[in-house]
Amino acid sequence: MGTWGTAIKDSDAFADVYSEFFELYNAGGDPKTISKKIIEDNWEILEIEEEKHSLWFAIALAQWETKSLDEDILRKVETIVTSGADLSIWRHLGASEPDLTRRKVALKKFLDKIQTERPKAKPRKKLKLNTAVFSTGECLVFKMRNGNYGGAVVLATDADPETPYNLVATTRINKRELPSLDDFEKAEVLLLNFGNWTDKPDVVWYMPDLYFKEYSSLYESIGKIDIEAQYKVSDRIGLSYLFKPSYTTGWNMSYDAEKQFESELTKPKPTQQLTIKQLIKGERTSKKWWDFLKKGS
Structure with a gap:
């Protein structure tokens, strides 16, 4: 796990999947097609115990934000959260009790969010030039x-x-x-x-x-x-x-x-x-x- 923040977005795997989804979405891709491609291209993440849930969380959030949340994806996330599977992995990795509590709260908020229908789909962004935050040194x-x-x-x-x-x-x-x-x-x-x-x-x-x-x-x-x-x-x-x-x-x-x-x-x-x-x-x-x-x- 590249990062250890307790928020849903605080992992390398989440960042990679979420970023890839919206790169393809902003380029005009269909959310369902994008999701299928990401799952197929990133199968190795699902083989890594501490990262596999991040892939499903990223896809679920991206689909929710684009009003394309698949029922199977939603059920998968519901199972991960309600079964305690994600917390079990964190506990196995040595997370402290305060961090487990924060993670539990983050998981509940995330699930509550995607279980509520989003009013409008996130608009596609026009590709624009970006610059780095800091300079070398x-x-x-x-x-x-x-x-x-x-x-x-x-x-x-x-x-x-x-x-x-x-x-x-x-x-x-x-x-x-x-x-x-x-x-x-x-x-x-x-x-x-x-x-x-x-x-x-x-x-x-x-x-x-x-x-x-x-x-x-x-x-x-x-x-x-x-x-x-x-x-x-x-x-x-x-x-x-x-x-x-x-x-x-x-x-x-x-x-x-x-x-x-x-x-x-x-x-x-x-x-x-x-x-x-x-x-x-x-x-x-x-x-x-x-x-x-x-x-x-």
Whole structure:
């Protein structure tokens, strides 16, 4: 699971499916035909226990928004929610009781929503040019529940208007006072080992879609540092990276940092180490992310 927010939309799988649906819908596609194509093209998601429900949730919401909700899809979502199957997966992945409660509320609200007929179908959007939210090198700060500042670094910006993503690395900055640019350059990358993660570098391509609507109040840029390495959004495998690329619309750097630091109150932090300096100085050309993961094994 690329992201661990409790909202229905907070997962890589949901973002990919939902985005693909409306890309085809805005291009003039028929919702039923689109849904069939997405299910056939993304069958592998259904093989992944922690992601399979996100595919059905994304299709259900997209169909509901386009007034084309299929009864079979609705019944499938009803079964997932009312049977407790989704919560069972979250519990197995190590979610805390507060998060399980929030997830349960989110599931109920989602089901109530799609069980109520939408007045009008969402209009098709005319394709328009988009730009990335941040520029390469920007250092972002955010406040966490413990009262400290966390931080993230923008490693890359995609200039293609069809994929105007930012590659962002969350750091292990956890300071009472506002961090400096020097703090960012010397910082470690946040490795996730809460839930089902095993030392996963929290480095993600973030899509701009929801940033200004839902996340802009969480982050502030305090300046820039130099980035020498170049990363491409088209490299979905990350052949020469020290991390495996993932993609999402949910800007959950602050959530990931909070969950990781809270986890470390009762569980050891990751034994491996990855630094911002490694990612910005071009070390990615000589190593691969799977080689990095082998270091601690």
